[in-house]
Amino acid sequence: MIPKQELESKEPMEIAEETQKIKREKETEALVNIYTSFNNTIVHVTDMSGRTITKVTGGMVTKHSRLKANPTIAMFIAKRVSENIKDSGIKILYVKIRAKTRSPAPGPGANAIIKSLSREGFKIINILDTTRIPRGGPKKQGGRRGRRV
Numbered sequence: 001m002i003p004k005q006e007l008e009s010k011e012p013m014e015i016a017e018e019t020q021k022i023k024r025e026k027e028t029e030a031l032v033n034i035y036t037s038f039n040n041t042i043v044h045v046t047d048m049s050g051r052t053i054t055k056v057t058g059g060m061v062t063k064h065s066r067l068k069a070n071p072t073i074a075m076f077i078a079k080r081v082s083e084n085i086k087d088s089g090i091k092i093l094y095v096k097i098r099a100k101t102r103s104p105a106p107g108p109g110a111n112a113i114i115k116s117l118s119r120e121g122f123k124i125i126n127i128l129d130t131t132r133i134p135r136g137g138p139k140k141q142g143g144r145r146g147r148r149v
Contacts, residue, residue, distance in 0.1 A: 029092040029125075030085060032117070036107030037100045040068045043081050043113060054084035058109070074109030078116035086120075093117060094126045101132040 030053060035042040045053045058068030061076045095114060099106040106129070118124055141147055 027091045028089055029094065030088075030090045032081075032093050032095045032113075034095065034097045034106075034110055034113055035099075036069065036074075036097065036110045037103070038069055038107050041074050041077060041107060041109035041113070043077050045081060045085055053088060053090070054081055056080050056084075069107050069109055071108050071112035074112035075116045077109070078113045078120070081113075082117060082120040082122070091121075091123060093122045093124050094128075095124055096128045096130050098129075099131040102134065103131060106131070 029048055031046050031048060033044040033046070041058045044055045047053060056077050058073050058077065059065070061080065062068060062073050067073050097106050097110045114124065114127065
């Protein structure tokens with residue numbers, strides 16, 4: 001913090017400018033990568049350069065493997081993530097959601113995580129779906145008449 005003697009010697013406008021600089025520095029951005037399948041939910045938070053800040057999975061929150069993709073467990077994952085990243089001074093989040101390849105929709109935990117993070121006070125700038133979609137690819141097995149068992 002700024003010493004009291006320095007504050008007394010400066011004008012009020014200069015003090016306001018210095019406090020605004022401190023506030024601007026604290027609001028940093030992070031990238032939240034959410035992988036949701038129908039078996040598990042994984043949240044990986046990185047800074048903008050790609051360094052890992054925290055990583056939480058469904059198995060770290062519950063011991064029941066059938067509940068790892070549950071929206072309730074996703075809320076607990078988001079709670080643990082928010083506790084870890086609040087210490088870093090992160091306020092702004094960019095979200096990338098990824099489902100299993102060829103999956104028509106992300107798993108049940110994705111919406112619950114985004115909702116919980118916004119309730120925790122984070123500002124969500126962008127939500128992007130990065131699910132991989134095959135375009136063509138190798139020839140399917142079987143011939144002209146299809147695969148016969």
